Amino acid sequence: MTDPDTWQIERAVVATWPASTVVRRDGWLLRHCDLLRRRRSNSALRIGPLDDPEAALDAAERFYAERSNPAIVQVSPLDEHSELDTLLAARGYRADAPTTVMRTEREALLQACPVPDFEVVLDTEPGSRWLDAVATVGGRPEPSLDRVPAPVAFATAVHRGVPVGVGMFAVSGGWCGVYGMHTAPAWRRRGVAASLMRAGAGRASAERVFLQVETGNSVARSRYESLGFILAHAYHYRVR
Known part of the structure; x- marks a missing residue:
């Protein structure tokens, strides 16, 4: 490459x-x-x-x-x-x-994310609390994510005790990968993703951050661009 x-x-x-x-x-x-x-x-x-x-x-x-x-x-x-x-x-x-695939520097991301408006709980494994939160916000719970090697954080944004967003932050080779970002429909565009990013990437022991987003999801791409993410590369699958 x-x-x-x-x-x-x-x-x-x-x-x-x-x-x-x-x-x-x-x-x-x-x-x-x-x-x-x-x-x-x-x-x-x-x-x-x-x-x-x-x-x-x-x-x-x-x-x-x-x-x-x-x-x-x-x-x-x-x-x-x-x-x-x-x-x-x-x-x-x-x-x-x-x-x-989009990327940014952790420090630039932290500067772009305001002080969190939501409490963010970080778990070291995808236990029942996090999996229940994924289901609550409309995501797809996947218990097999316990195979993701440490260091990893499973993040839940909470408002008055109710989950409003989730994400996973996994580190390897100086990069923090952001996966499974999902915000409850009623809480979109209210700073949930930024709160999750600031807590998850801020805790990670990596200087650079990447994520993957569906190319056709222009709303999500625009939001990540507002947080300082830029294009790294693109891919697709070929299925027989």
């Missing part, structure tokens, strides 16, 4: 997001997880040269077929893997879930 930040972020994502099986083979990082059905836990990521792209893709397809999973490839960063993307399209893989 031409941009060292892109490579560092990609490595941090792999380190901070769980998969029960991780295999390095034929230029791929092959990930599989029965407990967590997210695509990033069950997809192939190119991490090296594919000397024979067709054969390498055949091997990846066998890996997922042996696990009764569809073959999914994360094409990331998208602008550096156009040939792979073209090959996948030619083999019938459909493009899915276009995603923008």
Whole structure:
């Protein structure tokens, strides 16, 4: 990858997001997880040269077929893997879930976030309190996030004892990854995300912060831009 930040972020994502099986083979990082059905836990990521792209893709397809999973490839960063993307399209893989990766410096983020308007509770594991809070604000509780390695913080923003927002902050290689940000619909655009960011990223032992947001979610992207996040790179998945 031409941009060292892109490579560092990609490595941090792999380190901070769980998969029960991780295999390095034929230029791929092959990930599989029965407990967590997210695509990033069950997809192939190119991490090296594919000397024979067709054969390498055949091997990846066998890996997922042996696990009764569809073959999914994360094409990331998208602008550096156009040939792979073209090959996948030619083999019938459909493009899915276009995603923008954004980054910032922790100090810049803290300066952009006002003093929290909400109490933020930080847990070191996704216990019942945090999982219940995720459900309360309309998110998707995922108990298997206990596989995320420390240091990690599971954050809950609270108003008068009621959860109004949640997020997860996981650290690796000098980067803090922000995951699962969700605000209760009635509390959006009222500073919940900024409060979570200030508490979670502020506590993290990392100088830089990244997050991933659906490319089509212009409202969320605009909000993160207002907190100082800029474009790092983009990716999408190809699903057979």
